[in-house]
Structures are given as C-alpha cells and as structure tokens.
Amino acid sequence: MITRILTIETSEDICSVAVFENQQCMIDMSDNTVKNHSQILTVLINKALEKANLDISLIDAVAISRGPGSYTGLRIGTSVAKGLCYALRKPLLAVNTLEVLCYAALDHPDFMRHRSGQPWLCPMIDARRMEVYMQIFDDQIKPVSAIEAKIVGSETFSDMLRTQKMIFFGSGSEKIAFLYHSPNAVFIKNIRPLARYMIEPALAAYHSGIFEDVAYFEPYYLKDFVATRSTNKVLRRR
Structure with missing residues (x-):
C-alpha cells in the first residue's frame, strides 16, 4: 500500500518541502532566502506537488519538523x-x-x-551566542540524552570525549569547534535539517498512529520567544 507524505521543514534559515511515496522521495524543493518562510512556503508546496504530478487531496499525511x-x-x-x-x-x-539533522548527517x-x-551523534542548532539546542544519539539514531538548551564551554x-567518540554537526556545532581538539571530537560542517531527511521518523509515526491534535499542537520551541530591540536609529521614535 502506498503512503504519500508531504514533509515541511522551517526550523532554520532554509525553508524546504518534500513529497514522498513510502520512502521514495518524488520531489524536494528548498529556498534559503533568509526570513522569507512566510512568503515562500506555500509556493514551494504548490510547486513540489505540481512537479510530482500529485493532487494535494492524495496526500495521506503532513509531517512538520517540530x-x-x-x-x-x-x-x-x-x-x-x-x-x-x-x-x-x-x-x-x-x-x-x-x-532530522541526524538523518541529514547520514x-x-x-x-x-x-x-x-560506534560514535555518538550530537546535532546542534544555533540558539545565539554560545548557546545551542542539542541532543545526543547513538549511531543507530536512538536518543542517549534529552533535548536541551545548553551554553557550551x-x-x-570533555569528560565524555575521554572515552567516547562524538560527531558534532549542525549550525550550533560550527561556532564551538574551536573549543575541542580531542581526537574523539569530530566536527562536520554544512549539515542542515531539510524536508527530504524527515521521512524515516515521519513514516514511523504514521504507521504507529502517532498523530498530533491539529487544533492544539504547538512546536517544541524549548525556550520562550524573546523580542529584540532594533538598533536601526532611523526606525526609532523621536
């Protein structure tokens, strides 16, 4: 039986979508225009479905990077x-x-x-300054730690790296690479979460019947939103 899933990834600067039939990616599209997700996301979805020659009504589920x-x-x-x-x-x-970052690393x-x-995988997302969103997985992408926001020093x-090989990747890892010179610390650049890497966990959730409540679902922000004051003097009220 064919399962068609539309995947959507908007957690960082790259906005991406993909259309799958089972594990086969029919089409994936992305746009890396910074701060343009609100304008480009629905355009990408429509273009992806058109290129896949698929009416949106034939999609069995929509998967979001949470x-x-x-x-x-x-x-x-x-x-x-x-x-x-x-x-x-x-x-x-x-x-x-x-x-999703782990599957991108693979x-x-x-x-x-x-x-x-048997290295541990440590995907990191930049959370400003020296703070990152992170979680540790084993080499089978099974969680070793919980998701957390951590200020990295x-x-x-250092204790883990004495005995355990670790592979760090994602936008957050690139700003801390200079801190670690252990032979057990491996840093890989240019790995980002994209919609085409979402299908494994998305299919697992679909076949297990793990569906979110459409009315009440909220993303996993981890931290409260903090608005920043503009430094542009032209915009300041006189």
Missing part, C-alpha cells in the same frame, strides 16, 4: 501544516528536528569516513 529551532520559522511551518491538515482532514505528524560524505567506532563534553 523543533527546536527558530521561533518564527517553526510557527510559520506549523501554521501552514495545520491549515492543510484541517482543510484536507489528514493527520498531522511531528518530527524532532534534531533527529547522507553527508564526510560522515561515512568517521562512522567507525570548553569543559561541557
């Missing part, structure tokens, strides 16, 4: 996904964004060179 990540990006992606599910009466699936050519030795992983 966070953690950008408050605004997650809110936009969730709003669109919930609207589609409500209109089409289809189930809403929610996927851990850090788990597809990166540098990852295969470092996979020996030179001692944060």
